[in-house]
Amino acid sequence: MAIVDLANPSRFLNLANRALPWFGGAVVLAFAFGLNQVAAVPDVYQQGATVKIMFLHVPGAWLGMLGWAVMTVAALGTLVWRHPLADVTAKAAAPIGAAFTLMCLVTGSLWGRPMWGTYWVWDARLTSVLVLFLLYLGVIAVWRTVEDPSRAARAAAILTIVGALDLPIIKFSVDWWNTLHQPASVLRGGGPTVHPTFLMPLLIMASAFTLLFAALLLAAMRNEILRRRVRTLRLLQASAVT
Amino acid sequence: MTALAAMLVRDMRIAVRVGGGALMGVLFFLVVAAMVPFALGPDLELLKRIGPAILWLAALLASLLALDRLFAADHEDGSLDLILMGRAPLELVVAIKGVAHWLTTGLPLVVAAPIIGLFLNLDGRAEAALVLTLLVGTPALTFIGLIGAAIAVTLHRGGLLVAVLVLPLTVPVLIFGVAAANAVSSGPAPFGTPFTILCALTLASLVVGPFAAAAALRQEME
Amino acid sequence: MRLTASNLACRRGGREVFAGVSFSAASGELLAIRGRNGAGKSSLLRTVVGLVRVAGGQLALEAGDPELTIGEQAHYLGHQDALKPSLSVRENLQFWADFLGTGAAAIGEPLAKVGLDTLADLPAAYLSAGQRRRLSIARLLVVTRPIWLLDEPLSALDAAAQQSLTDFMRTHLAAGGVILAATHGGLGLPAAREVWLGQAPSPLAGEGWGGGSGAGATTSTPAPRLATPSGRSQREGGEES
Numbered sequence: 001m002a003i004v005d006l007a008n009p010s011r012f013l014n015l016a017n018r019a020l021p022w023f024g025g026a027v028v029l030a031f032a033f034g035l036n037q038v039a040a041v042p043d044v045y046q047q048g049a050t051v052k053i054m055f056l057h058v059p060g061a062w063l064g065m066l067g068w069a070v071m072t073v074a075a076l077g078t079l080v081w082r083h084p085l086a087d088v089t090a091k092a093a094a095p096i097g098a099a100f101t102l103m104c105l106v107t108g109s110l111w112g113r114p115m116w117g118t119y120w121v122w123d124a125r126l127t128s129v130l131v132l133f134l135l136y137l138g139v140i141a142v143w144r145t146v147e148d149p150s151r152a153a154r155a156a157a158i159l160t161i162v163g164a165l166d167l168p169i170i171k172f173s174v175d176w177w178n179t180l181h182q183p184a185s186v187l188r189g190g191g192p193t194v195h196p197t198f199l200m201p202l203l204i205m206a207s208a209f210t211l212l213f214a215a216l217l218l219a220a221m222r223n224e225i226l227r228r229r230v231r232t233l234r235l236l237q238a239s240a241v242t
Numbered sequence: 243m244t245a246l247a248a249m250l251v252r253d254m255r256i257a258v259r260v261g262g263g264a265l266m267g268v269l270f271f272l273v274v275a276a277m278v279p280f281a282l283g284p285d286l287e288l289l290k291r292i293g294p295a296i297l298w299l300a301a302l303l304a305s306l307l308a309l310d311r312l313f314a315a316d317h318e319d320g321s322l323d324l325i326l327m328g329r330a331p332l333e334l335v336v337a338i339k340g341v342a343h344w345l346t347t348g349l350p351l352v353v354a355a356p357i358i359g360l361f362l363n364l365d366g367r368a369e370a371a372l373v374l375t376l377l378v379g380t381p382a383l384t385f386i387g388l389i390g391a392a393i394a395v396t397l398h399r400g401g402l403l404v405a406v407l408v409l410p411l412t413v414p415v416l417i418f419g420v421a422a423a424n425a426v427s428s429g430p431a432p433f434g435t436p437f438t439i440l441c442a443l444t445l446a447s448l449v450v451g452p453f454a455a456a457a458a459l460r461q462e463m464e
Numbered sequence: 465m466r467l468t469a470s471n472l473a474c475r476r477g478g479r480e481v482f483a484g485v486s487f488s489a490a491s492g493e494l495l496a497i498r499g500r501n502g503a504g505k506s507s508l509l510r511t512v513v514g515l516v517r518v519a520g521g522q523l524a525l526e527a528g529d530p531e532l533t534i535g536e537q538a539h540y541l542g543h544q545d546a547l548k549p550s551l552s553v554r555e556n557l558q559f560w561a562d563f564l565g566t567g568a569a570a571i572g573e574p575l576a577k578v579g580l581d582t583l584a585d586l587p588a589a590y591l592s593a594g595q596r597r598r599l600s601i602a603r604l605l606v607v608t609r610p611i612w613l614l615d616e617p618l619s620a621l622d623a624a625a626q627q628s629l630t631d632f633m634r635t636h637l638a639a640g641g642v643i644l645a646a647t648h649g650g651l652g653l654p655a656a657r658e659v660w661l662g663q664a665p666s667p668l669a670g671e672g673w674g675g676g677s678g679a680g681a682t683t684s685t686p687a688p689r690l691a692t693p694s695g696r697s698q699r700e701g702g703e704e705s
Contacts, residue, residue: 109360119360122284130276130361137269145261147589238590241583248562252551259550320544323515327535328563463515 009225012085016222023215030208037201053111055202058186059209060104064132065167066213067097071139072164075157085221087153088228090160091143092220096213098136105133116180124173125181128166135163149228245330246338253342257308267304267347268354274300275358286363293362294372294423298416300358301351301376302383306408308347309387310394310401312339313459317395326463336392336459337452340385348380371426371433375440379419382444385451386411392458415443465610466490466526467512467534467642473520474504474511481507483520489642491610494633497646505646506542509613512644513540528610538611539604545596546603549589553580556588557602565607574605578628593620601629604636612636614645 034055044051070093077086108126109119120126139156146152174183186192192199243251258264278296279289289296316322325335355376359369390407394400421436466488473483481504489495497505510516512523514535525534547556554571561569575581578598580591588596597620604612612633618626633643 118286118363120363121286122279122289127279134269134273134276137272141266141269145266234586235590238583238586238595239592241579241595243562245563248559252548252555252559255555256548256550318544319548320542320546321548323510323513323540323542323544324546324560324564326515327513327538327540329532329536330563 009084009088013222013225016218020215020218020222023211023218027208027211027215030204030211034201034205034208037204041197041201047115050111050114051198053107054198055205057104057107057111058202059206060100060107061129061170062206063209063213064097064101064104064129064136065170066210067093067100068132068136068160068164068167070217071097071160075160078153078157079161087149088221088224089217090153090156092224093217094136094140094143094156096216096220098133098140100209100213101129101133101136105129121180123179123181124177125170125179128170128173132163132166132170135159135166139163149231245328246334249330249335249338250342253339254346257342257346264346264350267307268350270307271297271300271304271351271354272358274303275361279361290363290365290368291428293359293364294368294375294427295420296362297355297358297372298376298379298420298423301348301355301380302409302412302416304351305347305380305383305387306405308343309384309391309408310399310404312343312388312391313395313455314391314397314400318398322395322459322463326460332456332459333452336388336455337385337448340381340388340451343387344381344384348384352376352380365427368423368427372423375419375423375437378437378440378444379415382415382440382447383412385444385447386415388451388455389458392455392462395459395462415440415447418443465528465640465642467611467644468524468526469512469521470524471521472508472511472518472523474507474516475519476507476516480519485521489644491640491642492637494637494643494645497644498648499646501648506615509540509542509615509644509646513538513613515540525611534611537609538613539607539609541600541604541612541614541617543615545600547588547591547596547599550587552585552587553591553599554584556599557606560603561606564603564609569606571602571606574602577605577632578602579625594622594625597621598625598628601632605632610641612641612643612645614643616647617645618647 038052038055041052043049071090074086074090074093077083078090105126108129112121113119139159142156142159143152146155171184171187173179174181185194186199186202194202275296278292282288282292313322316325326332328335352373355373356369359372364372387404387408389411390404391400393407394403397403418436418440421431422433422440425431425433425436467490468486468488470486471483472485474481485508487495497508499505507516511518512534514533523534525537528534528537546560551559553575557571557575561571572581575584578601580595580599580602583591583595588599591599601617614633617629617633621629633645637643
């Protein structure tokens with residue numbers, strides 16, 4: 001079975017149903033391991049234990065951006081190749097990505113309060129992530145407002161591709177502007193500047209969250225396919241009754 | 243279920259199911275409030291001073307959003323004809339529709355305001371005052387808005403006309419709402435004076451709005 | 465109960481739509497309102513109901529409820545369906561049952577009568593035009609009001625549904641109701657003609673037809689062909705179903 005066969009929604013449903021329990025198990029294991037590592041991390045000089053918010057905040061940011069990237073690829077699938085699963089992927093990924101972005105914003109805000117003295121500041125990094133969150137909400141609004149699913153898919157796809165411009169802005173905002181948010185410390189030329197004691201748990205937690213993202217995405221895609229089937233059946237039911 | 247309860251339930255169901263639901267108003271509120279720092283610059287002290295005013299303006303505009311469809315939707319599908327043939331007084335029906343609009347548009351704004359206040363660097367007391375003034379003032383915005391919505395009912399896309407009609411009428415509410423919200427953070431004026439006047443304005447609008455809107459609807463229908 | 469109109473006139477948009485219209489309909493009587501397009505059939509119905517202001521003449525209802533207007537004792541089935549697409553079939557009908565009636569009405573039976581009970585939980589958006597029309601007709605069944613004003617009631621209905629509506633109309637008349645129906649062609653299948661117990665041809669103004677030619681007609685006419693004034697230039701094909 002070639003990977004392109006997955007394009008068939010029924011085959012995909014089949015695969016999703018079989019794969020989800022494994023994903024679920026992997027997520028639990030990864031988090032168990034990750035949290036164990038996080039608990040072992042020592043407190044930091046000034047911040048104390050609050051530095052451990054980093055293990056939620058950074059993966060949240062990465063996955064918020066990853067979610068939009070997934071949606072962008074799906075959007076190309078909708079507009080260019082008319083792939084049947086592309087619509088479903090885009091619609092399913094939006095709320096998940098939005099949730100991770102929200103987690104990033106909230107944890108960052110709580111982390112910043114003791115450090116910077118304020119919950120929020122309008123610097124380039126925070127603002128561009130907030131813009132990403134608003135874009136997520138806008139795409140979700142498009143999905144919910146437009147009645148016909150395929151028209152909604154195309155409208156959302158265009159918005160997604162345009163919004164993808166925000167991703168490089170987020171990434172490089174700390175370099176291009178003078179921000180209160182700290183500069184890049186993991187994904188940068190010259191290697192990470194984070195101490196290994198923190199880097200390893202961070203990467204483990206990030207992987208755990210990524211697995212969670214994948215599992216949630218699979219489940220959401222499965223639900224969306226089922227939801228569309230229910231809709232089709234209802235339409236048939238209405239037209240069958242004279 | 244009584245006629246008025248049925249109308250309330252129906253309007254709330256429609257508001258929640260159609261067009262993104264109640265969250266669309268909150269999203270608009272958030273977006274408008276977020277636009278202001280882009281326009282004014284990130285000066286936190288400035289934002290703190292004008293924060294309540296910005297949020298009040300944003301709440302006003304967000305309330306206006308669903309107003310033009312309030313009666314026009316019923317007019318377009320023939321429901322308004324039947325509503326006029328019901329035995330419930332039109333003034334009460336209009337008031338109930340206003341209540342449904344406030345519950346689905348105004349109240350979510352009040353709940354969202356503290357969070358958005360954080361973006362504008364408001365402190366705890368300012369936020370509390372803001373929430374209180376919005377809680378009392380947003381019903382006035384809705385009920386005054388009923389008048390504009392009723393006047394524009396026969397227009398298919400009357401949104402801008404409704405805004406033009408309603409905004410001047412809401413000026414007193416805006417003035418006293420912002421004055422009360424600002425009173426806790428700046429100046430010697432007490433919170434109580436503008437707040438009491440705001441309450442009075444709201445109470446008056448709860449009566450004047452439905453009567454004027456019902457009269458306008460009857461005029462338009464003929 | 466008797467619904468009487470004397471010299472009724474209507475103006476819309478500054479122009480006179482009709483004038484000098486008189487008719488009378490008593491309990492159990494079906495009044496067919498005929499006229500060509502634009503003659504004002506819909507306006508007459510809306511004037512009787514009270515949605516359009518009376519520009520001249522009088523409307524009177526004898527033996528009705530003196531506390532209520534005519535519109536509050538009538539059902540109006542116009543060209544629009546008054547259905548919300550986001551609500552289910554059941555929710556739509558339940559709303560009108562509660563709003564127009566006393567709220568105690570059961571909607572299961574009227575839904576079954578119009579053949580929509582199996583679709584009760586579907587959103588109204590999924591219904592076809594004929595199904596939406598039938599849901600509107602269910603509204604007339606679920607709330608009891610003595611006067612029915614129907615504007616082209618058989619349009620958008622297939623033969624079976626037209627037959628059902630004719631049956632409902634027959635039942636309503638038998639219970640003492642009054643029906644005013646505006647129509648271009650026939651008011652039903654040939655069998656429906658017996659239903660018409662009394663009709664007053666009321667050709668409406670537009671081209672100098674002058675006053676209604678049938679004032680208060682109470683004859684039982686089995687045939688759908690109305691007594692038409694001579695010189696009338698247009699004649700509906702009353703035979704077609």
